[in-house]
Amino acid sequence: MARFPFVFFFVSAFLGCGGVASIRATVFLKTGSSAIGGGLGMSRPWDPFPLPIRGDLDKSVTYEGLGRLIVRWEDIDFTLARIYSILVGDPDSDVMREYGICNTVRDKLSKLRTAMHGKWSVRRPSQELEGRFDKLLQEVEGFSERRNEFAHSILHQVSMFTFFQETTDLPPHRAQFALIPAYHNLKRHHPTGRPKFMYTEDNMKELLGRLTVLFVRLGELRDALEAELSKGP
Secondary structure (H helix, E strand, O other): OOOOHHHHHHHHHHHHHOHHHHHHHHHHHHHOOOOOOOOOOOOOOOOOOOOOOOOOOHHHHHHHHHHHHHHHHHHHHHHHHHHHHHOOOOOOOOOOOHHHOOHHHHHHHHHHHHHHHHHHHHHHOOHHHHHHHHHHHHHHHHHHHHHHHOOOEEEEEEEOHHHOOOOOOHHHHHHHHEOOOOOOOOHEEEEOOOOOEEEEEEHHHHHHHHHHHHHHHHHHHHHHHHHHHHHOO
């Protein structure tokens, strides 16, 4: 089986940049502030953000924020593939492609749950690890809806939209940009035509922070599972 030694360098380098604790502290302090989404009764980290009252004045920062979110989601997906390879007993091998065959997040998570709650939990029962696993996969499933939003959005000048003019504090002639659903995507709009989501630099930064916390915690779970596997049958 082919192995992927580069992934160990990547994770070690990432965790060395400030450490897990500082990453968590930074993100949780931010999400508790007055930033978009903070203090507005959001009970779960993957809950939708309220529509911002300002767009980005420079669309290049919107594109940059989108790129960072897409890359972070791929980091999470790759870590899940690594976890799957451990659960089936062949860490970081070609078996990861069995996970990659699945086309949807729901199918991928179903494959992971079958692997965990099948032979793995029989041979290596651990309520603590299984509880962490189930909680993190619930978070992945929740955040996948946010991923579907930003991954299937368009960058648009929103300044002239009536719904936006009703809330923004900048004049209509000031060009403002955001990621919104395409108009023909009916399920992403309210019956009034108002979009159900809008991403700008600020709320994309906050979402990136939350996804980074999830990424780190999945990496910790992967390490714990590999440590259990190394103990033998």
